Amino acid sequence: MNNHLLIYNTLTRTKERFEPINIGIVGLYVCGPTVYNDVHLGNCRTFISFDLIYRYLMHLGFKVRYVRNITDAGHLEGDRDEGDDKFEKKAKLEQLEPMEIVQKYTLGFHDVMREFNTLPPSIEPTATGHICEQIEMVKQIIANGYAYEVNGTVYFDVEKYNLEFPYGQLTNRQLEDLIENTRELSGQDEKRGRLDFALWIKVKPEQIMRWPSPWGWGFPGWHIECSAMSSKYLGNTFDIHGGGMDLQATHHTNEIAQSQACNHKAPVKYWMHTNMLTVNGVRMSKTAGNGFLPGELFTGNHPLLEKGYSPMVVRFFMMQTHYRSTLDFSNDALQASEKGYARLMAAIKTLDKIKPSSTSGIQLSGHEKACHDAMNDDFNTPVLIAELFEAASIINSANDGKTLLTADDIIGLKKLMHDFVFDVLGLKPQTSNTLNDKALQGVMEIILEIRKEIKAKKDFAASDKLRDDLGKNNISIKDTKDGAIWTVQE
RNA sequence: GGUCCUGUAGCCGAGUGGCUAGGCACAGCUCUGCAAAAGCUGCAACAGCGGUUCGAAUCCGCUCGGGACCUCCA
Numbered sequence: 001m002n003n004h005l006l007i008y009n010t011l012t013r014t015k016e017r018f019e020p021i022n023i024g025i026v027g028l029y030v031c032g033p034t035v036y037n038d039v040h041l042g043n044c045r046t047f048i049s050f051d052l053i054y055r056y057l058m059h060l061g062f063k064v065r066y067v068r069n070i071t072d073a074g075h076l077e078g079d080r081d082e083g084d085d086k087f088e089k090k091a092k093l094e095q096l097e098p099m100e101i102v103q104k105y106t107l108g109f110h111d112v113m114r115e116f117n118t119l120p121p122s123i124e125p126t127a128t129g130h131i132c133e134q135i136e137m138v139k140q141i142i143a144n145g146y147a148y149e150v151n152g153t154v155y156f157d158v159e160k161y162n163l164e165f166p167y168g169q170l171t172n173r174q175l176e177d178l179i180e181n182t183r184e185l186s187g188q189d190e191k192r193g194r195l196d197f198a199l200w201i202k203v204k205p206e207q208i209m210r211w212p213s214p215w216g217w218g219f220p221g222w223h224i225e226c227s228a229m230s231s232k233y234l235g236n237t238f239d240i241h242g243g244g245m246d247l248q249a250t251h252h253t254n255e256i257a258q259s260q261a262c263n264h265k266a267p268v269k270y271w272m273h274t275n276m277l278t279v280n281g282v283r284m285s286k287t288a289g290n291g292f293l294p295g296e297l298f299t300g301n302h303p304l305l306e307k308g309y310s311p312m313v314v315r316f317f318m319m320q321t322h323y324r325s326t327l328d329f330s331n332d333a334l335q336a337s338e339k340g341y342a343r344l345m346a347a348i349k350t351l352d353k354i355k356p357s358s359t360s361g362i363q364l365s366g367h368e369k370a371c372h373d374a375m376n377d378d379f380n381t382p383v384l385i386a387e388l389f390e391a392a393s394i395i396n397s398a399n400d401g402k403t404l405l406t407a408d409d410i411i412g413l414k415k416l417m418h419d420f421v422f423d424v425l426g427l428k429p430q431t432s433n434t435l436n437d438k439a440l441q442g443v444m445e446i447i448l449e450i451r452k453e454i455k456a457k458k459d460f461a462a463s464d465k466l467r468d469d470l471g472k473n474n475i476s477i478k479d480t481k482d483g484a485i486w487t488v489q490e
Numbered sequence: 491g492g493u494c495c496u497g498u499a500g501c502c503g504a505g506u507g508g509c510u511a512g513g514c515a516c517a518g519c520u521c522u523g524c525a526a527a528a529g530c531u532g533c534a535a536c537a538g539c540g541g542u543u544c545g546a547a548u549c550c551g552c553u554c555g556g557g558a559c560c561u562c563c564a
Contacts, residue, residue, distance in 0.1 A: 013494095030564090031564070032564090033564075034562095034563080034564095039564090040563095040564090042563085042564060043563085043564045044564085045564070046564035047564075049564095075562080075563095076562075086562080168493090171493065171494080171559070171560080172493060172494075173492080173493055173559095173560080174492090174493095177491095177492050177493075177560085178492090178493095178560070180491085180492075181491075181492060181493095181560050182560080182561090222562090242564095243564065244563080244564030245495095245558070245559080245564080246558080246559075246562095246563060246564065247563085247564070248559075249493090249559050249560060250559090250560085250561085250562090251563095273564095274564070275495090275558085276557090276558070276564080277564085278557080281556070281557070282557085283557080283558070283563095284564095285562095285563055285564090286562080286563050287562070287563065288563090317502090320502075320503065320504095320512085320513070321502085321503065321504090322503090322504075324495095325495095325496090325503085325504095326495090326496085326557070326558080327503095328502085330501080330502080332500095332501050332502070332514080332515090333501070333502045333503085333514085334502095335514075336501070336502060336503095336513060336514035336515080337502080337513075337514080338514095339513080339514060339515095340512090340513045340514065341513095343513085343527095344513095346527080346528095350528090374504095380504075380505095382503060382504050382505095382511085382512075382513095383504055383505080383511070383512080385504095385512070385513080386503095386504070386511050386512035386513080387511090387512085388512090389511095389512055389513070390511095390512080393529090396527095396528055396529070397528090397529065397530095399528075399529090400521095400528060400529050402529065402530090455523085458523075460523055460524070463523095463524095464523095464524070464525080467525080467526095468525095476526075476527095477525095477526085478525085478526050478527055479522075479523095479524090479525080479526080479527090480522095480526095480527070480528085481521085481522090485527090
C-alpha cells in the first residue's frame with residue numbers, strides 16, 4: 001500500500017499525508033447534484049475531479065466506498081430558508097410532478113456522467129429515501145440542545161454551537177465577522193440568531209413534497225441530508241468529504257456543525273474542495289446564466305463555441321488543470337487539448353508497432369516513479385500528463401528507430417500508459433469496435449489498395465483527390481513508410 | 491468591509507529558493523511525389539517596486555490588476 005499520498009485539507013489549509021482511519025479502506029463522500037435542472041459543465045468538473053480521485057485511490061490499492069448523493073428534496077430558492085422549493089417551482093414551470101422533475105434530471109445526469117466515462121459511485125443515496133434518518137438526526141440535535149423548534153420548523157442554534165466548537169473553521173472565519181456580514185433579521189423571522197439555519201422546514205399548504213415528523217408535516221433542510229447519509233453509510237467520522245468550493249462556506253460548514261452536534265464527533269478527516277469552472281474569467285453558474293450544457297459542448301451548438309469537442313477531449317482538457325485551480329473555457333484552449341489528446345492516444349497505438357531490441361535506451365522505473373510522484377502530490381494531473389507526454393516522445397522516437405526498447409520496456413510502457421491514461425485519468429480511446437467499424441475496415445482496406453495501385457502509376461492527382469474526398473468525410477489518410485494508414489476524425 | 495485565492499512566454503497551464511514542466515501555436519531541418527504524421531533543433535515567461543539571501547518566478551512588504559466566498563449554485 002502506497003503511503004506517500006499528500007492531500008490538501010481545507011480544514012488545515014495544508015497538504016497532509018493521507019492516512020485512512022481504517023488501514024486499506026477509504027470512505028469518500030461527495031456532494032452530488034440537485035436534480036431540478038440540467039447539469040452544467042461546472043458541475044461536471046467537480047464530479048470528474050472526484051472520479052479521478054476515486055480512481056487513483058483504487059489504483060493505490062485502497063478499497064474505497066464512494067458515496068455521492070442525489071439531492072431531490074429540500075433545496076430552496078432564494079436565501080435563508082424562505083424561498084420556494086426548487087423542485088416544486090420547476091414542476092410548475094414544466095407542468096410535471098416534482099418527482100417527475102427529479103426523475104428526468106437524474107437520468108440526464110447519469111447520461112452525462114457516462115459520457116464523461118466516470119465510474120458510478122458505490123452508493124448514490126437520495127434525500128427523499130432517507131427522510132427517517134434525517135428526522136432522527138434532527139431529534140438528536142434538539143435533544144443535545146443545539147436546535148429549537150418554532151411553529152413546525154426546526155432551526156440550528158449557531159451561536160450556541162459556537163460557544164463550544166469553531167463554527168467558521170472551514171473557511172477560517174470568526175463568528176462575529178460572519179454575523180456582521182449577514183443581513184438583519186426581518187420582523188417576522190422565527191430565528192433566534194442571524195446565522196441559524198433550518199434543519200426541518202414546515203410545509204406550505206400548496207406543497208406536494210411533504211413528510212410527517214414530530215414537528216408536523218414538512219421537509220428536511222438542505223444540509224441535513226448529507227450529514228445523515230454520510231454517517232449512515234460511512235460512519236460518524238470518515239476519511240474524505242468533497243465538493244465544489246462554493247459549498248464550503250455554507251453547506252459544508254453547516255454539515256460539520258450538524259454532525260458534531262449530533263454525534264459529538266468531527267465528521268470528516270480530510271475536506272477536499274474543487275475549484276470553479278469559468279467562462280471568460282467569470283464563474284460558470286446557474287444563476288449567472290453562462291452555463292454550458294455538456295451536450296452543447298459536444299455538438300458545438302453554442303454561440304461561444306467554434307466547434308464541438310468530444311467528451312474525452314473535454315475530460316482531458318479538465319485534467320490538464322489541477323483540481324484546485326480555476327479552469328477557464330476557451331476555444332483555443334480546447335483545440336490545443338484536442339490535438340494534444342490525439343497525440344497521446346496515437347502514441348499508445350504506436351506502441352503496438354515497435355520492434356523490440358536487445359538493449360534498452362531508457363530507464364522505465366524513473367518514469368513510473370515520476371507518474372506516481374505527480375499523483376501523490378495532491379493529485380497533480382497536469383504534471384502527470386507532462387510525464388505521459390515524455391513517454392509518448394520515447395515511444396515515437398523508438399518507432400523511428402532512434403531509441404532502443406527491449407520487449408520488457410515495451411510491456412512496461414504499455415502498462416504505464418494503460419494504468420495512468422485509462423485507469424487513473426479515466427480516458428478511453430474514441431474508436432469503438434462495433435460491427436459497423438469492422439465493415440468500414442474492410443471497405444477501407446479495398447480503397448487503400450486501389451489508391452496504392454493509382455499511386456504506383458504515379459497518378460497523383462487521382463490519389464490526392466481520393467485522400468481529399470475521404471478527408472471531407474472525416475477519414476484521414478496518411479502515407480507512411482509502411483504504406484497508408486487511415487483514421488476516423490472525431 | 492471581512493475571509494481567501496490569483497497574476498508565468500502568442501494561447502493553455504505546472505513548479506522546487508540555485509539544476510530554467512508539459513501541451514498547442516510559430517520557425518528551420520530530416521523524412522516525403524505532395525500533404526499529414528513522426529523525429530531533431532530553435533523560440534520566448536515569471537505584473538511592478540522594494541527587502542531577506544551568496545543566490546528568488548519561488549520567502550517577506552507595498553502598489554497595481556483579476557477572481558471566489560460572505561444570499562441559491564459543483
